[in-house]
């Protein structure tokens with residue numbers, strides 16, 4: 383299975399990356415044809431439940447594939463596993479009608495969801511400052527506020543919105559077709575499509591679209607983020623390994639003077655530091671993944687892995703660009719795209735500083 387996933391990502395997904403990054407109708411068409419191919423090859427939705435048409439892999443088995451799948455940022459969407467976080471969240475916390483409406487369609491790839499926590503007016507690093515509010519009304523909730531960096535909002539069938547309600551922060555499943563739900567603008571991240579700012583203006587959300595109990599929004603977000611961060615780390619290591627492979631191939635083939643780049647000690651240093659970073663981040667990530675697969679929150683292990691994997695991707699891609707020279711800055715190589723992912727990795731799912739601070743606080747608290 384690992385060989386099949388790896389072959390699919392390398393031969394099918396990677397050649398389509400520039401079309402997929404550009405967004406729009408051509409990107410949608412390319413993604414749909416990749417999905418059809420993944421289904422035909424028996425590689426569709428591997429970690430999703432069997433009863434809905436997924437592959438039924440448990441987390442530990444799926445983690446063993448996630449690095450290969452994530453060598454392309456588009457791998458999870460093309461292979462149907464990008465909805466894993468939503469499917470698990472809805473299965474655990476949604477009412478029966480909401481589960482019935484969305485879970486099967488998510489696994490089949492007929493719809494996608496998006497997740498809206500971060501807001502323009504307050505620091506995303508501290509969700510207790512969230513301003514979006516939900517007021518209880520006779521037939522449900524009225525949700526009002528603004529969110530941004532809501533990945534995939536323009537194509538999603540629903541948006542899970544974290545909002546302030548009388549008993550604390552709560553999560554609501556908001557259909558994107560609801561009156562008052564609006565995509566305000568696209569926010570290209572270092573030139574790539576996929577991020578949006580959205581507005582919710584008195585959106586009426588049915589009572590049964592509250593996830594879990596009122597006030598449980600942060601706990602639900604925490605469970606989702608633990609798995610989400612672990613998966614991101616595995617994917618970032620896959621992307622770092624891809625940049626590392628490119629760098630080594632270039633170093634051993636590019637002629638310089640009487641030999642090749644790899645003969646130079648300063649080039650070898652780039653290779654050594656990259657290998658050291660990848661192996662260290664992989665060990666930390668596998669430790670976190672093993673605990674998450676057993677249902678542990680693993681805050682310290684995830685904090686270490688998240689910072690290590692994000693820094694590794696950023697550092698290894700930067701070294702690869704350096705070893706390539708000017709060509710590494712052009713779309714003749716995937717390095718500019720990987721550089722964008724590496725830069726964003728140090729901010730999304732919690733900025734480095736947040737994890738450094740929270741992890742150190744947790745280990746110090748264990749000692750007092």
Ligand SMILES: Cc1cc2nc3c(=O)[nH]c(=O)nc-3n(C[C@H](O)[C@H](O)[C@H](O)COP(=O)(O)OP(=O)(O)OC[C@H]3O[C@@H](n4cnc5c(N)ncnc54)[C@H](O)[C@@H]3O)c2cc1C
Pocket residue numbers: 497498499500501504505506507508530531532533571577726729730731732733735736739
């Ligand atoms: C590509 C991409 C996709 C994203 N997808 C989503 C999504 O789908 N849904 C969603 O809700 N959000 C999403 N985000 C938003 C992301 O989660 C936030 O950007 C992140 O949580 C940081 O919040 P912020 O941008 O408001 O930065 P802020 O919280 O304003 O932080 C700014 C800076 O302050 C510093 N800082 C923060 N905390 C600390 C601390 N404790 N100690 C010291 N310094 C600190 C850091 O340098 C940080 O970069 C995405 C972001 C990107 C780039």
